[in-house]
Amino acid sequence: MLLSSAVLPWAAAQPAVDQPAQVDAGWVLARLARPAPMRTSFVEVRESRLLKEPLRLSGEYLRPREDTLVRQVRSPYLETTTIVSSKGDAGQATIERAGKSRTYSLTRVPELASLQSSFGAMLAGDQARLERDFRIASQGTRARWTLVLTPKDAGLATRLKQILLYGRGAELRCIETVPAKGVEVQRTLLATAARAAGDEADAAALTALCQGETG
Template identity: 60%
Template sequence: MLASALGASAAEPASGEAASPGWILGKLAQPAPMATPFVEVRESRMLKNALRLSGEYRRPQDGVLVRAVRDPYVETTTIHAGQATIERAGRAPRTFSLARAPELAGLQDSFGALLSGDRAALEALYRLRSEGTRQQWSLELTPTAAELARRLQAITLYGQDAELRCIETRMVDEPKPQRTLLASAAEAAPAVVDADGLARLCHQGVASR
């Protein structure tokens, strides 16, 4: 299971050594099938209050990413072969190209390529830049393809040791980022009620770790 794999490094000794993109990708690579809980926080000029979604990400096989929302509604999005299919109870499934949803394309590119350890796939679409140490790191993915860059500003991944705990997506036309908390950060998120606290959880992780 991805949740246990992402947290497997908790027993590893702390290291002040710099975290390179290659080291981060090597630590995060995990074979399918796998799954991890998530909490997604959406802030937008169109929303009075931030929308918080919770559920599970699944990677049943290579090239397939499933986003199963369980609260505040039930919805399953399956991303595969350049398309996304959204399913809700009582409605016909809806399938569309990822070109219409760069945030989903970015999710597949970052999350999927990271878990498969495919650095070449990432570098074909993004410029990679890492910061921090192996104990506390970030990896920024800046799109280099013009079509993607028109809507997507950057994706920043935050982690501790071998745990990917947060994916922060910044769209060009939105002043605030969308954050997806994973693993230990997702487990801690229900106790955090304010946006600033969720941002700290994303950027700094769980204090007790």
């Protein structure tokens, strides 16, 4: 007992040298910067009360130019979405599927405008541009971190509650898109997390992989 009472005060007084520092959003964004052209594989999981099990999509994201983001779905169907931003207007999105093509102004699909804006800002390492559209909060350490993006625009906030980015070091491994209403979270695994997913279809396993608990 005497030994314990002698040691404990000494231990409590020591600095927590083994505790990693809280990660800073600026540090993360600086390391996520990837100039165009770039590409990365993805696995996307969509939850819906209308489906017996989550819908699992796989394919590739491409950024051939700074103003263009291309999302190619290769399974379970073929679909290409091309989002082009434009100075002075909202830009447009073109969706090609089954030999048919449709083009929309991004004012009609603010979620896609948000995707292009946030992806573009992240890949450019442009924290100021990202902060124009979102409030940014950081969690975790440099080894395993989370960025929480909350939309500032009231119109977008009626549809989108948050975007959560999960990563390790300089790698963005997963994006969770949380709607303003309902529980139908969409998860997009990227890069090594997408490859680690393999043919996994279990929603709980993919969620754990997305959030960095496995893989």
